[in-house]
Amino acid sequence: MPELPEVETIKRTLEPKLKGLSFQAVEVYLPKIIRTPVPQEFIASIPGKTIQKIERRGKYLLFFLAENFVLVLHLRMTGRLIYSAPEDPLGPHTHIIFHLDNGFALRYMDTRQFGRVFLVKSEKLPLVAGLNSLGIEPFDPGFTKAFLIRELKRRHTKIKSLLIDQSFIAGIGNIYADEVLFRALIHPQRQSQTLTIREATRLYYAIREILKEGIENRGASIKDYVNGEGNAGNYQNLLKVYGHEGKPCTRCSRPIAKIYLGGRSTHFCSTCQK
DNA sequence: AAGCGGTCCTGTGTGC
DNA sequence: TGCACACAGGACCGCT
Numbered sequence: 001m002p003e004l005p006e007v008e009t010i011k012r013t014l015e016p017k018l019k020g021l022s023f024q025a026v027e028v029y030l031p032k033i034i035r036t037p038v039p040q041e042f043i044a045s046i047p048g049k050t051i052q053k054i055e056r057r058g059k060y061l062l063f064f065l066a067e068n069f070v071l072v073l074h075l076r077m078t079g080r081l082i083y084s085a086p087e088d089p090l091g092p093h094t095h096i097i098f099h100l101d102n103g104f105a106l107r108y109m110d111t112r113q114f115g116r117v118f119l120v121k122s123e124k125l126p127l128v129a130g131l132n133s134l135g136i137e138p139f140d141p142g143f144t145k146a147f148l149i150r151e152l153k154r155r156h157t158k159i160k161s162l163l164i165d166q167s168f169i170a171g172i173g174n175i176y177a178d179e180v181l182f183r184a185l186i187h188p189q190r191q192s193q194t195l196t197i198r199e200a201t202r203l204y205y206a207i208r209e210i211l212k213e214g215i216e217n218r219g220a221s222i223k224d225y226v227n228g229e230g231n232a233g234n235y236q237n238l239l240k241v242y243g244h245e246g247k248p249c250t251r252c253s254r255p256i257a258k259i260y261l262g263g264r265s266t267h268f269c270s271t272c273q274k
Numbered sequence: 275a276a277g278c279g280g281t282c283c284t285g286t287g288t289g290c
Numbered sequence: 291t292g293c294a295c296a297c298a299g300g301a302c303c304g305c306t
Contacts, residue, residue, distance in 0.1 A: 003299055032282095059300080076300050078284080093284085112283045114300065130301070157276060166301080173299050222299070223286090242299090262277070265297080278306080288296085 002075050004138065004171030005214030005235065006225050007059050010081055013228035014106075015054040017083050018063075022050045022101045030095035033110065035129065036118045045069070045119055046098065058134045058170030064122070072118040072128050073108070078224045079115035082107050111224065134170040138207050143169070148207075149200045152192040159195065159203075160188035161262045172207070175220055175242045178267045180206045182241045187273045188259075188266050213238065241267040 002010065026046040031039040049065040056062070061081070063071035073081065078093075084107050096108035096117065108117070118128045126132040136143045155162055162168055163177040172180065181188050183206035186199055195203065219225055219233030222243065226232055240250050245258035249269040259266050 006299075074300085076282095077298070110283095111285070112298085112300095114282065116301095155276095161277085164300090175299055220299075225299070263279075264300095276306100279304095281303080282301095284298100286296105286298090288294100290292105290294090 002079070002219070002225055003059060003173035003176050003214075004056075004211055005176070005217075006219035006227075006233065007056050007061060007075070007171070008215050009219045009233060010075075010228045011054050011056045011061060013231075014081065014083060017104075017228070018051045018100070018106065019053065020050065022066075023047055024099040024101045026099065027097040028095070029097075030110075030113060033095050033108070033113065033115055033117050034119075035116050036120060036127075042117075042119055046071075057131065057137070058166055059173070060128075060131055060134075062125075068122045070118075070120055070122050070125055072116075072120065072125070072131065074116045074130070075110070076112070076114035076116070078111040080107075080109040080224065080226055081228060082109065082226065082230045083228050084230075130166065133167045135166060135168040137170055138172070138211055145201060145204045148204045149197060152195050152200050152203075155192045157192055158188065158261060159186060159190045159192045160264075160266055162192050163207075164262075164264065169207070171211070174264050174266075175222070175239065176210055176214060178242045179239060180210045181273060182268060183210055185273055187270070188261055188268050241269065243267065 023046045026043055028039050028043060034042045049069055052064045054063050061073045084105050086103060091109055093109045093111045094107050095110055098106040160177055163172050184202040214235045217233055217235035220235035221232035222236050241256050244256040245267055246255050249256055252271045254271045256267055257270050
């Protein structure tokens with residue numbers, strides 16, 4: 001579910017509320033979500049640890065705690081992390097409740113149960129599955145036009161598949177990949193190495209602009225996504241191609257197409273995207 | 275080595 | 291109405 005703009009929004013809504021608070025206890029109702037350490041040890045280790053800061057890396061949330069511990073969460077498709085008052089009704093699929101020392105709690109909900117939670121010492125962060133193999137952050141100064149052009153030439157895969165490859169660029173998922181390619185006027189099935197400098201340049205700016213607009217609109221709430229306060233985003237109302245199959249293209253009025261590419265639904269305008 | 279299909283799950287929408 | 295099936299913001303695995 002949540003891609004970079006959604007995870008970034010969760011981070012921004014949670015950090016001001018949680019910074020400086022300590023965990024008082026943790027209740028685990030679905031132990032398989034906890035990947036490391038074993039749930040017993042996880043439950044024993046959390047209490048008393050103070051939240052110093054929250055960071056996002058790709059689609060991962062990292063809670064930096066006292067004593068050099070890091071609580072890492074990946075929400076996958078339907079994970080939600082909501083700062084809740086004790087009187088807030090307990091929603092379905094609540095799998096973990098992190099009780100805070102101000103009486104509030106951070107509730108982890110996840111309909112499809114694909115999410116993952118890890119608690120590691122900071123020096124063991126590279127051992128968290130997927131975290132160490134993440135590619136560059138789209139807003140990292142190192143993500144330059146030259147970098148993108150060089151990498152597009154080097155890879156031999158379809159551009160859509162490359163955009164959602166987390167080891168290439170961290171944080172782009174299925175919705176934003178389709179929106180980026182529409183903004184850049186590039187067909188999703190194009191082989192990355194065939195993009196011209198002009199196209200690669202359009203792609204570079206489209207990646208940054210689309211993700212920035214997603215963040216500014218507090219993410220896209222299509223089915224499950226809400227931010228750390230339980231509120232929906234607005235970017236679903238600004239999508240141009242994702243979920244628009246059969247509807248007129250905002251640019252040329254011809255119907256938006258939907259195909260499957262790499263096993264993922266892919267939406268695009270076959271007239272505008274070459 | 276890029277690209278599949280399957281896997282992990284539950285809920286929702288569609289078509290018969 | 292009821293049932294079966296496809297599909298859903300992700301990512302990993304094993305196989306070609």
